[in-house]
């Protein structure tokens with residue numbers, strides 16, 4: 021039984037409809053909430069409630085008698101930061117005295133911060149920390165890195181996250197969360213936080229059994245397009261996210277489907293952040309059944325009613341090698357918290373087939389062949 025420093029948080033958790041903790045919540049929470057605070061590097065499959073675990077830890081460590089930032093949470097994207105902020109406000113519903121501020125593009129402040137929690141993307145937080153000095157990083161007592169593997173290993177994020185990390189006080193509790201850590205990234209994380217407790221999955225546990233994976237062989241791009249149009253017709257329950265490798269493919273696919281009379285939403289890095297949030301909100305409210313997007317939406321985004329993920333293009337890294345981590349995050353947009361989900365991979369030619377087989381081998385889970393005409397049956401059988 022966990023001791024809640026704030027009983028109102030338990031009320032918030034029940035109001036969210038959370039009655040039983042997931043495996044990661046059960047293992048992580050005693051470490052996160054215990055005293056003295058312990059550092060944690062945690063891995064758990066997508067949709068298993070990692071956000072709720074670290075949000076509870078963040079909220080329970082706030083000292084509301086102090087009017088300055090004490091908790092810092094870094095997310096890789098604007099949308100994810102906003103989504104985590106939403107979880108904070110739901111869980112903290114009965115603790116109105118806890119104040120949160122977003123450090124993301126478009127949120128500009130001019131004065132020292134009095135909010136207790138800062139949540140944001142690394143660039144903006146660096147700006148607020150070092151350039152504007154809107155808060156004192158030496159007073160931060162909880163530091164959360166969501167999607168920690170990208171935050172410490174990807175160009176563009178690495179330097180910023182490490183720069184912030186270096187300035188944290190020694191006593192600050194550090195929490196790293198992700199569904200994936202490549203071995204070398206985990207080794208780096210362990211060096212970064214040598215005294216952290218590590219909760220790690222075995223390779224065969226990484227992909228979830230509740231997400232059924234299939235591939236559809238297509239002769240060429242025309243067939244790929246026809247498969248999508250087919251899927252569009254079959255999605256009568258739930259919603260779908262379609263991932264393309266580039267913004268231009270996503271834009272082309274969306275305009276083509278729109279021309280053919282299908283209502284779809286498009287979200288890519290071409291849009292302004294406000295437009296991105298507006299598109300995502302419309303999709304959450306089920307104004308469109310299908311969201312066409314890029315890797316910008318691959319991680320963390322939680323839309324409960326997504327029953328299907330389609331990889332229009334398989335995820336590849338810069339060297340055109342399979343990007344297994346992104347694959348897992350993309351398919352993890354469905355099958356949230358134990359729900360049934362489906363992933364379809366469109367494969368047009370020997371190269372994508374090779375990538376698919378490498379991904380299949382990596383996780384050791386079958387990706388079954390599916391004929392385009394059986395799409396509807398599989399959807400109804402699996403998630404109907």
Ligand SMILES: Nc1ncnc2c1ncn2[C@@H]1O[C@H](COP(=O)(O)OP(=O)(O)OP(=O)(O)O)[C@@H](O)[C@H]1O
Pocket residue numbers: 037038039040041042045064065066067068069070071072073198199319320321322324352356357
């Ligand atoms: N204990 C719980 N009981 C019921 N639902 C829960 C519980 N914990 C979390 N959830 C719900 O499960 C869904 C997935 O949770 P969350 O987004 O935290 O997963 P995650 O592990 O962070 O996923 P990702 O790896 O994709 O970031 C959310 O809709 C959340 O509200």
